[in-house]
Amino acid sequence: MPTPPKNTADQALLQSVTAFLYQEAKYLDALDYDSWLGLFTEDARYWIPLKRDAKDHAAELNHAYDNLLMLRLRAERKSTPDGWGQQPPPATSRVIGNIEVAQQTDGTVQAECTFICWQWYRGKTGSMGGRLFYTLEPAGDSWKIRFKKVQLPAPEVITGADGVMY
Amino acid sequence: MLDSLATSDQYSVDRDRYRSPEQFAREMQAIFHENWVYLCHASEIPAPGDFRRVDVGGIPLIVVRQDDGSIKGLFNRCAHRGTTVCEATRGNAERFVCPYHGWAYKRDGRNQAPSLPKRYANWKDRKGKTDLAAAHTVQEYRGFIFGVMNRAPAQPLEDWLAGAKKVLDVWIDSMADGDHTQICLAPDSQFSRFRGNWKLQCENSVDAYHGEFVHGIYFRQLFKELEAAGQLKKDGLFSSLPPSAVNLGNGHSALLHVPLGKSYDSLDMRIPMIPDGKETLDRLISEVPADEVNIWKERASIAPFNMGIFPNLVILGTQTRRIIPQSPTDTISEYQVILHKNPPSSAVNELRLRYQEQFYGPYGLAAVDDLVVFERTTDGLGAPRPAPVLLNRGTGQGTTDENGWESGDITDEIPQRAFQSQVAQLLDQAA
Numbered sequence: 208m209p210t211p212p213k214n215t216a217d218q219a220l221l222q223s224v225t226a227f228l229y230q231e232a233k234y235l236d237a238l239d240y241d242s243w244l245g246l247f248t249e250d251a252r253y254w255i256p257l258k259r260d261a262k263d264h265a266a267e268l269n270h271a272y273d274n275l276l277m278l279r280l281r282a283e284r285k286s287t288p289d290g291w292g293q294q295p296p297p298a299t300s301r302v303i304g305n306i307e308v309a310q311q312t313d314g315t316v317q318a319e320c321t322f323i324c325w326q327w328y329r330g331k332t333g334s335m336g337g338r339l340f341y342t343l344e345p346a347g348d349s350w351k352i353r354f355k356k357v358q359l360p361a362p363e364v365i366t367g368a369d370g371v372m373y
Numbered sequence: 374m375l376d377s378l379a380t381s382d383q384y385s386v387d388r389d390r391y392r393s394p395e396q397f398a399r400e401m402q403a404i405f406h407e408n409w410v411y412l413c414h415a416s417e418i419p420a421p422g423d424f425r426r427v428d429v430g431g432i433p434l435i436v437v438r439q440d441d442g443s444i445k446g447l448f449n450r451c452a453h454r455g456t457t458v459c460e461a462t463r464g465n466a467e468r469f470v471c472p473y474h475g476w477a478y479k480r481d482g483r484n485q486a487p488s489l490p491k492r493y494a495n496w497k498d499r500k501g502k503t504d505l506a507a508a509h510t511v512q513e514y515r516g517f518i519f520g521v522m523n524r525a526p527a528q529p530l531e532d533w534l535a536g537a538k539k540v541l542d543v544w545i546d547s548m549a550d551g552d553h554t555q556i557c558l559a560p561d562s563q564f565s566r567f568r569g570n571w572k573l574q575c576e577n578s579v580d581a582y583h584g585e586f587v588h589g590i591y592f593r594q595l596f597k598e599l600e601a602a603g604q605l606k607k608d609g610l611f612s613s614l615p616p617s618a619v620n621l622g623n624g625h626s627a628l629l630h631v632p633l634g635k636s637y638d639s640l641d642m643r644i645p646m647i648p649d650g651k652e653t654l655d656r657l658i659s660e661v662p663a664d665e666v667n668i669w670k671e672r673a674s675i676a677p678f679n680m681g682i683f684p685n686l687v688i689l690g691t692q693t694r695r696i697i698p699q700s701p702t703d704t705i706s707e708y709q710v711i712l713h714k715n716p717p718s719s720a721v722n723e724l725r726l727r728y729q730e731q732f733y734g735p736y737g738l739a740a741v742d743d744l745v746v747f748e749r750t751t752d753g754l755g756a757p758r759p760a761p762v763l764l765n766r767g768t769g770q771g772t773t774d775e776n777g778w779e780s781g782d783i784t785d786e787i788p789q790r791a792f793q794s795q796v797a798q799l800l801d802q803a804a
């Protein structure tokens with residue numbers, strides 16, 4: 208369970224993960240999906256549950272339980288003239304905060320944070336917030352995402368076609 | 374009357390059908406309140422007290438399983454001053470209690486006594502007059518629960534279903550060996566909402582003409598992955614049997630991907646784009662008895678048809694789709710995945726869920742594009758010319774199929790004409 212930092216090693220880890228999450232948010236806001244997808248491991252999973260208390264991604268209906276291929280297909284829609292739902296793609300501006308990290312014995316890091324995302328889509332502004340859960344793998348002097356869960360506050364009511372990735 | 378031209382090559386409808394508040398109000402009354410509408414599925418309310426809250430053309434309704442197993446449709450409106458007595462979408466209730474002044478109703482709708490009854494002088498004489506009102510008729514056909522809100526049905530349910538009854542029968546028999554209780558809906562729904570008329574969603578759900586254009590990107594992606602997996606078939610994507618569009622009567626219609634009753638195994642074509650698809654399919658094959666593998670592969674895949682049951686239910690792909698009109702240009706659709714209650718392998722339902730997520734859900738790769746087209750149609754119909762809206766594709770070229778249904782090329786606008794003709798007929802009858 209990630210917690211706020213207690214010592215300098217924690218501080219350094221927190222700083223490194225924070226920089227990584229800021230970078231990820233920046234790629235998403237910039238619609239730079241090539242760079243964003245580059246942050247994931249080949250076997251990564253990206254999960255948006257349908258329910259707040261979802262437990263079993265396999266047996267339950269999700270909004271998304273993507274492998275890297277599905278993430279690539281989504282990204283492709285955003286740059287295709289007849290990806291109608293994504294033309295033009297939603298504009299977003301997001302803030303990441305309340306970041307917590309926990310070093311695991313296998314070298315991976317569990318990270319959690321909250322996000323607020325202002326968005327504009329088809330003439331309307333809106334916003335979404337939620338909590339992100341990560342399993343990060345060390346990669347050089349930075350990280351790769353092995354698992355990411357997007358916990359939306361009221362996921363059942365998602366109704367639009369904006370397809371914003373958080 | 375434009376609709377008398379149902380068989381003419383001029384078939385068209387006025388743009389006001391998709392825009393006018395007067396038209397919308399008449400439709401809610403004539404279609405949603407005075408004729409059969411889909412309410413929910415029996416698997417959602419199996420036990421006494423189980424309820425499902427729904428919106429029926431603006432009437433808030435609680436569909437409740439009674440102690441004797443029957444089903445009631447209670448109007449979700451306190452008999453005192455009108456507050457709703459049920460907020461949850463689904464659940465189980467002994468009683469429904471109004472939050473405003475605490476009036477309580479048993480699950481059959483009966484109100485025992487007002488709260489703080491002393492100031493109601495003649496309370497005892499008014500017994501029965503302060504119960505929740507109920508829909509006139511609620512009835513199930515093989516798991517699908519329909520109702521008529523405000524009057525005695527003009528036709529028995531099975532007559533009303535017309536050809537849709539036969540399609541349901543054939544499908545349920547093949548999905549569940551004739552036992553419809555083996556079919557259930559997933560406990561959670563996905564919703565979409567768009568700025569457009571409810572009939573746009575109804576027409577689109579049984580429209581094969583748009584697939585190549587609205588979903589061009591989806592199919593390009595699918596073909597690419599199929600090719601990479603060495604599975605791209607040349608002779609028809611899923612079947613070499615001829616598909617068709619049919620008019621099932623009373624506004625119901627279907628796109629039959631294969632002739633009714635023929636097997637339709639489209640699962641292999643879905644696998645390459647499904648995360649863990651190959652592994653899940655392998656698990657299905659290893660867990661299902663060898664002589665039933667083909668049957669369960671078919672059952673793990675999509676329905677062999679898209680069927681519109683007038684006015685507000687569509688069965689297509691992996692799902693039921695309930696269309697919930699909100700205003701002339703505001704509509705909610707509810708998607709629920711159709712699952713097997715006791716499949717021999719959990720992989721069967723997993724493959725159905727994954728396909729739903731991939732194609733239809735709000736994060737799917739396809740159905741969201743339809744929503745944008747509906748909104749653009751709403752905008753486009755702001756222009757008065759060229760009037761009216763054309764639904765005449767394939768007119769004069771149809772035939773009668775072996776079931777006696779008007780039938781044509783799958784891209785013909787037979788379903789849309791069937792639907793709009795029924796709208797016009799019910800409005801005429803009510804006028």
Ligand code: FES
Binds near residue numbers: 452453471
């Ligand atoms: S409105 Fe329900 S008790 Fe008063």
Ligand SMILES: [Fe+2]
Binds near residue numbers: 740
């Ligand atoms: Fe579509």
